[in-house]
Amino acid sequence: MMPGFPSPLTAVPSDSPYVADASGFRGWADAVFTPASEAEVLDIIRHAFRDKVAITVAGAGSGLTGGRVAQGGWVVSLEKFNRLEIAPGRARAGAAVTLLQLRDAALRTGQFYAPDPTEITASVGGTIATNASGARSFRFGSTRRHVLALRVAQMDGRIAEYRRGDKVDFLLPRIPTPKTTKSTAGYPLAPDMDWIDLFCGSEGTLGIVLEAELALLPAPDQLFSAVVFFDRDELALDAVDAWRSVPDLRMLEYVGPEALDLIRSRYPEIPSAAQAALLIEAGDPVDLDAWAARLVEAAARSDDSWFAVSSADRERFRKFRHALPEVVNATVLQRGFMKMGTDYAVPVERNREMLGFYRERLRAELPGAYVIYGHIGDAHVHVNMLPASEPEAATATALLKEFARQAVALGGTVSAEHGLGKRKAHLLKLQYSPEHIQAMMDVKRRLDPDWLLGRGTLFDYAV
Numbered sequence: 001m002m003p004g005f006p007s008p009l010t011a012v013p014s015d016s017p018y019v020a021d022a023s024g025f026r027g028w029a030d031a032v033f034t035p036a037s038e039a040e041v042l043d044i045i046r047h048a049f050r051d052k053v054a055i056t057v058a059g060a061g062s063g064l065t066g067g068r069v070a071q072g073g074w075v076v077s078l079e080k081f082n083r084l085e086i087a088p089g090r091a092r093a094g095a096a097v098t099l100l101q102l103r104d105a106a107l108r109t110g111q112f113y114a115p116d117p118t119e120i121t122a123s124v125g126g127t128i129a130t131n132a133s134g135a136r137s138f139r140f141g142s143t144r145r146h147v148l149a150l151r152v153a154q155m156d157g158r159i160a161e162y163r164r165g166d167k168v169d170f171l172l173p174r175i176p177t178p179k180t181t182k183s184t185a186g187y188p189l190a191p192d193m194d195w196i197d198l199f200c201g202s203e204g205t206l207g208i209v210l211e212a213e214l215a216l217l218p219a220p221d222q223l224f225s226a227v228v229f230f231d232r233d234e235l236a237l238d239a240v241d242a243w244r245s246v247p248d249l250r251m252l253e254y255v256g257p258e259a260l261d262l263i264r265s266r267y268p269e270i271p272s273a274a275q276a277a278l279l280i281e282a283g284d285p286v287d288l289d290a291w292a293a294r295l296v297e298a299a300a301r302s303d304d305s306w307f308a309v310s311s312a313d314r315e316r317f318r319k320f321r322h323a324l325p326e327v328v329n330a331t332v333l334q335r336g337f338m339k340m341g342t343d344y345a346v347p348v349e350r351n352r353e354m355l356g357f358y359r360e361r362l363r364a365e366l367p368g369a370y371v372i373y374g375h376i377g378d379a380h381v382h383v384n385m386l387p388a389s390e391p392e393a394a395t396a397t398a399l400l401k402e403f404a405r406q407a408v409a410l411g412g413t414v415s416a417e418h419g420l421g422k423r424k425a426h427l428l429k430l431q432y433s434p435e436h437i438q439a440m441m442d443v444k445r446r447l448d449p450d451w452l453l454g455r456g457t458l459f460d461y462a463v
């Protein structure tokens with residue numbers, strides 16, 4: 001055994017951050033490993049394989065579905081894999097590099113990393129594993145599109161480096177994909193797919209991401225950013241329909257009436273009459289006259305909307321947008337519950353229909369105890385429920401399932417960006433047939449015959 005290889009029976013306290021994630025889900029583990037080299041990772045894999053011990057890979061812990069939360073066995077945290085090199089058009093980043101570190105390092109060279117999950121403490125490894133996306137994915141797509149190469153430790157005891165264009169070397173069926181602009185539920189199997197596309201979004205069930213080469217884009221010279229307020233929710237939704245196809249738009253985010261109310265005390269400068277807001281970013285170049293005309297046409301509250309004139313303003317807007325999930329997550333955890341939020345997306349033409357369905361059911365079943373905000377440009381808003389009692393929590397749980405069924409009925413996905421982890425693994429069956437799930441499980445078993453990696457994530461564990 002390597003020096004410092006801890007005994008598998010090392011106790012991990014039940015309140016250890018290694019056995020929890022940001023959704024409030026908790027688990028347990030026999031040992032936590034923090035390997036410092038590829039050789040150490042392989043040593044852990046070999047021992048786990050020999051003794052048939054489950055391994056759960058941990059990133060930064062900002063996940064919302066329990067994927068990184070072990071239910072026994074060993075936790076392997078890649079926190080020491082923090083090498084970061086920036087070159088023109090690309091970054092080479094260890095799994096532990098945070099999005100904040102990547103963003104700042106890229107910016108110093110006049111570049112930026114386009115996938116933009118608002119949680120900048122998330123790690124490169126975690127965002128690849130969940131195929132994360134965010135506000136700017138409206139224009140730039142999810143993480144998968146920006147991965148040029150991946151270095152992965154596999155359960156056969158090998159380390160492989162896959163580059164874009166390297167194809168999976170065994171037969172794969174084609175799994176139907178939802179008609180949404182983004183989805184990260186299960187493996188998007190297709191004949192001739194790249195290895196990178198298989199590992200991205202596989203939620204730590206197929207291999208351990210050690211390092212990645214990521215595409216960087218030139219930082220924009222000019223951006224128009226704004227938080228645009230509206231007197232009525234309907235006006236904001238009309239503006240979404242009108243603006244979605246504007247070619248220079250790269251962010252279109254929604255804050256519904258209930259969500260605005262939730263953060264008014266933190267942001268007293270929100271206009272009191274405002275009922276909804278859209279966060280927008282457009283460029284490069286910026287046509288300010290065209291935007292001024294669009295705001296008038298949309299009957300927006302132009303006089304007391306917020307406009308960015310500097311990168312500091314833009315950072316303020318990012319924090320404003322990020323305050324929503326932060327407040328929501330803190331509120332549910334304080335009340336003794338876990339996060340109860342949707343991550344469903346529907347085809348963009350079904351956006352209003354889905355929103356209408358959410359609101360009708362929420363007003364009937366959980367009035368005053370929910371907020372809606374998120375990536376409306378991709379028809380992907382998050383409904384978050386804020387139950388205050390056990391009966392309300394039971395209602396919220398039932399609604400989450402009802403909403404998932406409705407999203408699928410409209411051609412949507414049960415996970416657009418967070419993945420399914422353990423908490424939402426049951427939703428996979430709503431989207432895919434038993435044959436499709438079996439095909440995914442066959443791939444899992446091929447790469448991990450003893451089903452050691454990410455046990456309980458995505459699929460029921462049954463060896």
Ligand SMILES: Cc1cc2nc3c(=O)[nH]c(=O)nc-3n(C[C@H](O)[C@H](O)[C@H](O)COP(=O)(O)OP(=O)(O)OC[C@H]3O[C@@H](n4cnc5c(N)ncnc54)[C@H](O)[C@@H]3O)c2cc1C
Pocket residue numbers: 021022056057058059060061062063064066067068069078095116117118119121122123124125126127128129130131132133134135203204205207208209210322325326329417418421454457
């Ligand atoms: C306030 C808030 C806002 C958020 N906003 C967004 C958003 O806008 N968009 C979005 O997509 N997500 C968002 N998230 C969710 C979260 O940030 C993402 O899911 C992120 O990708 C998780 O990264 P992490 O490093 O924290 O991973 P963890 O939570 O540690 O793990 C997540 C999953 O990745 C696996 N994993 C981690 N590292 C590796 C690795 N090296 N190799 C293989 N598997 C690995 C784990 O096993 C687990 O299944 C938000 C979360 C919070 C708390």
